[in-house]
Amino acid sequence: xxxxxxxxxxxxxxxxxxxxxxxxxxxxxxxITEKIHKTKxxxxxxxxxxxxxxxxxxxxxxxxxxxxxxNVIFLLISMMIIVSILGKSGLFEWAAVKLAKLAKGRPFPxxxxxxxxxxxxxxxxxxxxxxxxxxxxxxxxxxxxDLDPIPFLIGEALASNIGGxxxxxxxxxxxxxxxxxxxxFMDFLVNLAPPALFIxxxxxxxxxxxxxxxxxxxxxxxxxxxxxxxxxxIKDPVLAKKSVFVLALVxxxxxxxxxxxxxPTTVALAGAALLLLISGRDPHxxxxxxxxxxxxxxxxxxxxxxxxxxxxxxxxxxxMVIRLTEPTGESMFAxxxxxxxxxGILSAFLDNIPYVATMAPLVVEMSGTVFHGxxxxxxxxxxxxxHPVLMPVWWALALGSCLGGNGTPVGASANVVxxxxxxxxxxxxSFLRFMAYGIPILLLSLLTCTLYLWLxxxx
Amino acid sequence: xxxxxxxxxxxxxxxxxxxxxxxxxxLLDSKQGAAAVLDDEGRLVGMVGFHHVLRKVVPVYIExxxxxxxxxxxxxxxxxLERLRDQHVRDFMSEEKVTVAPDDSLIKAAALIVELxxxxxxxxxxxxxxxxxTRRTIFEKVTRDILQx
Numbered sequence: 001x002x003x004x005x006x007x008x009x010x011x012x013x014x015x016x017x018x019x020x021x022x023x024x025x026x027x028x029x030x031x032i033t034e035k036i037h038k039t040k041x042x043x044x045x046x047x048x049x050x051x052x053x054x055x056x057x058x059x060x061x062x063x064x065x066x067x068x069x070x071n072v073i074f075l076l077i078s079m080m081i082i083v084s085i086l087g088k089s090g091l092f093e094w095a096a097v098k099l100a101k102l103a104k105g106r107p108f109p110x111x112x113x114x115x116x117x118x119x120x121x122x123x124x125x126x127x128x129x130x131x132x133x134x135x136x137x138x139x140x141x142x143x144x145x146d147l148d149p150i151p152f153l154i155g156e157a158l159a160s161n162i163g164g165x166x167x168x169x170x171x172x173x174x175x176x177x178x179x180x181x182x183x184x185f186m187d188f189l190v191n192l193a194p195p196a197l198f199i200x201x202x203x204x205x206x207x208x209x210x211x212x213x214x215x216x217x218x219x220x221x222x223x224x225x226x227x228x229x230x231x232x233x234i235k236d237p238v239l240a241k242k243s244v245f246v247l248a249l250v251x252x253x254x255x256x257x258x259x260x261x262x263x264p265t266t267v268a269l270a271g272a273a274l275l276l277l278i279s280g281r282d283p284h285x286x287x288x289x290x291x292x293x294x295x296x297x298x299x300x301x302x303x304x305x306x307x308x309x310x311x312x313x314x315x316x317x318x319x320m321v322i323r324l325t326e327p328t329g330e331s332m333f334a335x336x337x338x339x340x341x342x343x344g345i346l347s348a349f350l351d352n353i354p355y356v357a358t359m360a361p362l363v364v365e366m367s368g369t370v371f372h373g374x375x376x377x378x379x380x381x382x383x384x385x386x387h388p389v390l391m392p393v394w395w396a397l398a399l400g401s402c403l404g405g406n407g408t409p410v411g412a413s414a415n416v417v418x419x420x421x422x423x424x425x426x427x428x429x430s431f432l433r434f435m436a437y438g439i440p441i442l443l444l445s446l447l448t449c450t451l452y453l454w455l456x457x458x459x
Numbered sequence: 460x461x462x463x464x465x466x467x468x469x470x471x472x473x474x475x476x477x478x479x480x481x482x483x484x485x486l487l488d489s490k491q492g493a494a495a496v497l498d499d500e501g502r503l504v505g506m507v508g509f510h511h512v513l514r515k516v517v518p519v520y521i522e523x524x525x526x527x528x529x530x531x532x533x534x535x536x537x538x539x540l541e542r543l544r545d546q547h548v549r550d551f552m553s554e555e556k557v558t559v560a561p562d563d564s565l566i567k568a569a570a571l572i573v574e575l576x577x578x579x580x581x582x583x584x585x586x587x588x589x590x591x592x593t594r595r596t597i598f599e600k601v602t603r604d605i606l607q608x
Contacts, residue, residue, distance in 0.1 A: 090526050097530060136524035143518055144532060224532040232529035425519040 012311045020054045020311040027304050032350050039293040042300025054307040065361075065378045066306040068299050069179045071265045072172075076126075076298065077290055078268035079169065083129045084289040085279050086247060089240035090233045092121075092133040097230035100141050105222030107147055107215035111155060112204055114138060118156045119163030119200050123170040123193075124251060127160040127414040135421045144224040145217045150427055154437050155207055157418040158406050159200065162445075165402035166196035169254065169264060172298075173356040173401040178264075180360040181385050181394055185257045185264055191395050195452045199403070199445045206441065239279055246275040298353075305357045309365075314358065318365035327370050332389055333458055335366075336396040337450065343400025344446045348407025348438075356401045363393055392457040399449045407442040409434045462568050462582055463561035465600040466590040472497050475504065475549035482507065482548055493579050495588050496552045503581055503588040505552035515551055516540060558583045559592060565601060568592050 027045035031038045049055055060067035086092075099117060103109035114134065121130045134156055142149035164171035168178045168188040178188065234240050253260070253267035276283060308314055321327075325335040339359075346355060367390050368380040384390070405412030409419050409431055415438075422429050471494035473482060486494065486509060493508030516539040521528050543550075558581045559568050568580055572594055582589045 093524065093526055136520040136527060139518070139520035139523075140527045140530070143520070227532065228530040230530065233526050235526065421523065424523075 016052075016054055017311040017313070019052050020049070020307040021313055023048050023052075023054065024304055024308045024313065027301075028354055031354055037293070038351070039297040039300070042297045042304065044300075046300040046303035049303050049307040055303065055310055059310065060303045060306060063306070063378075064179065066310050068302045068306075069176075071263065072175050072179050072302075073295060073298060075169065075175060075265040075268050076172075076295060078265070078272035079125060080129075080290045081272040081286055082243075082246060082250065082268070082275055083125050084286055085239070085275050085281060086125075086243040087129065087133050088236075089243050090235050091240045091243060093137045093233040094230045094240075096134060096137040096141070097225075097228050097233060100225050101228065101230070105145065105217065105225040107145060107217050108208065108212060110141065110145075111152055111207065111211070111215065114152060115155045115159040115204060115207070116200070119159040119166075119196075122160040122163035122414075123167045123196075124247070127164045127171060127412065128417050130163075131156055131160050131414045131417055132421075135418060139421075139425050141225060144228075145221050147215065147217060148427075149425070150422065150429060151207065151211045151214070153418050153422050153427075154429065154434060155203075157412070157415045158203060158437065158441055160414045161402065161405045161412050162196055162200050162203065165399060166193040167254075169268075171402045172353050174398055176353070176356050177360050177394060177398050180364055182382055183386065183394065185254045188398070189255070191391070191456075192398060195399060195449050198452075199441075199448050202444055202448065203441055206444070210437075242278050243275065246271050246278075249274075301354055301357050305354075305361065308358070309361045314361050315365045315369075317358075318362045318369065321362065322366060322369060327366065327389075327393070329371055329389060331458070332370075332393050336392040336453055336457075339393060340396035340400045340449055340453065341446060343397055344404040344442060344449075345407070347401045347404025348411045348442055352401040352405060352412070356397065359397055359401075363390075363397060366393075392453050396449070396453060399453075400446070403445040403449070404442065406445065407435070407438045409438075411438070460565045460600060461561065462559050462563045462565060462592050465565060465568070465592050465596040466561075466582055467491070467593060467596055470495060470588075470590045472588070473507065473548055474498075475547065475552065477548045479543055479546045479548070479551070482551075483512075491579075491591075493591075495581055495591070496548055497588055501588060502586040503555060503558070503583055506555050506579075506581060507548050507552040508579075511551040511553055512540075512543070515543065555581055560584065561589060565597055569597060572597075 023045050027041050030036050030041045046060070050057065050060055055066055064071070095117065096114065099113040100110050103113055118130055118134055121133075135153060138152045138156060139149050142152055161171070165174070166189065168174050168183075168185045174188060174192075177183070250267055250271035253262060253271070254264055256262075257264060257267075276286060305314075321335065325332075325338050327335040343352075343355070343359070346352075364380050364385065367384050367387065368374060371384045371387065372380070405415065409415045409429075415434065419429050419434065471485065471489050471491045473485070473494045473496055475496055475498075482494070486492065491508075493506055493510070495503055496505040496507055498504050516536060557571060557575060559571065561582055561584060571580060572578070579591050579593045582592055
């Protein structure tokens with residue numbers, strides 16, 4: 001393992017290499033075992049990276065290759081602002097009740113609609129917030145229909161992860177991949193939405209098989225739902241309309257990226273600013289609801305990973321991947337398949353964000369080596385990052401790390417949140433019970449993606 | 460003035476094993492909204508009252524999202540209470556961590572009532588339950604002068 005100069009400002013000594021590795025390994029271990037809150041770990045790791053001169057301040061704060069990627073940070077913050085205001089309007093609850101009424105209070109159609117709805121919103125907004133907004137109203141509907149809410153809640157957690165896979169902004173791993181690869185919103189949509197949609201349909205079928213007998217409701221209970229007046233749920237109709245308007249604008253902005261060349265972060269920031277302005281809400285109050293621990297976790301993580309990119313650890317790891325899977329300029333079949341399954345299974349048990357934060361630059365390093373005989377991360381050209389032979393590798397990473405989250409309760413934050421709410425409502429879902437749904441869905445997902453990647457890129 | 464000067468004359472008490480129906484009947488017959496739950500040695504183990512019953516009936520998802528109360532169906536409260544008919548005091552009671560001593564000042568009791576948003580505070584000596592001081596008893600004691608002049 002040799003330290004590399006790596007085209008950076010300061011040369012890297014042998015000691016710095018091992019310091020960076022130690023910080024990296026230590027941080028990851030602590031984050032994974034959850035003994036200390038991950039934000040604290042990330043910030044301490046970042047502080048050490050700077051204190052021990054692994055990276056300089058210039059690199060940590062101003063270089064997206066070696067430090068904080070502010071595109072990701074501001075995109076996250078902006079979407080959190082939009083969602084916070086949107087969530088207050090009562091729109092989600094209104095929509096959920098309206099859907100339940102459309103389904104005439106019949107349990108299985110309601111389940112299908114709720115899962116579809118969760119998936120679609122998770123594609124646009126972050127998964128955890130989507131589940132947080134849907135879980136209470138799901139509990140209400142289940143309560144009024146005298147149904148077990150567990151199939152609904154678990155289904156929503158799984159659907160949110162599947163939906164989040166479909167777009168650039170749907171799930172943090174995709175955000176990180178986009179920032180490293182400079183792939184666009186439509187690239188993600190066109191390549192990831194098809195398998196995500198297919199997996200969602202498969203999941204609905206699976207749910208139907210498992211629950212069609214369990215989901216039966218009396219006529220009079222259905223009346224409870226049919227008689228609900230959903231308009232009462234919108235406390236501020238004007239705010240609701242404004243929020244929907246901005247969300248639609250922002251979504252449009254994302255999809256037109258290929259033509260306007262306006263980056264998703266800019267679109268999101270503009271949307272957040274507009275909504276803050278026209279909503280008349282106090283910035284202090286709205287900004288309090290931004291998930292700052294998550295934001296600082298990202299900041300710290302970027303700096304830590306920047307450190308190991310700089311000292312060359314990521315390059316060394318990419319060499320191992322190259323030796324193992326032998327990607328060439330003509331085909332990276334083994335690499336993409338291995339990455340898909342490895343990412344999927346790992347993400348079921350570990351936090352996918354630190355994993356992808358490390359793997360994305362690794363893929364960049366790998367492409368630099370395969371196509372250019374070794375080039376520093378900062379200098380791999382766009383054409384290489386978007387090379388047709390490399391594309392399935394990006395998608396394998398995205399699909400595996402996003403869908404892997406469905407495997408176990410700890411695989412994705414949305415799962416943790418749903419289980420927490422279920423327990424609070426008096427419905428304890430055991431680890432194994434969740435896995436009884438999650439593992440089959442995960443395996444189905446990975447098989448689907450394998451087939452998809454093979455058919456689309458290798459046939 | 461001290462807490463011992465502003466206590467209700469015959470505080471309601473009950474046992475953890477008393478039935479829900481017994482409790483309801485006694486609460487409705489008395490003018491008090493809450494009762495002290497005592498063990499065999501007369502020590503305070505908790506409190507129970509109308510508020511505790513309502514807390515059990517109102518679902519968790521309302522805490523998570525208060526807007527949802529607008530669409531719950533009309534008979535909800537009656538139906539849920541019906542389901543609780545075979546339960547006991549211990550299924551509703553809350554542990555009482557906040558208490559006052561007989562020699563505490565009334566301002567302390569008043570401050571606790573305001574801060575915690577409560578109506579009634581248990582008065583204990585060590586663990587032994589002595590009675591209740593309430594918003595009413597405090598007012599009765601301290602506003603006598605205001606009302607007389």
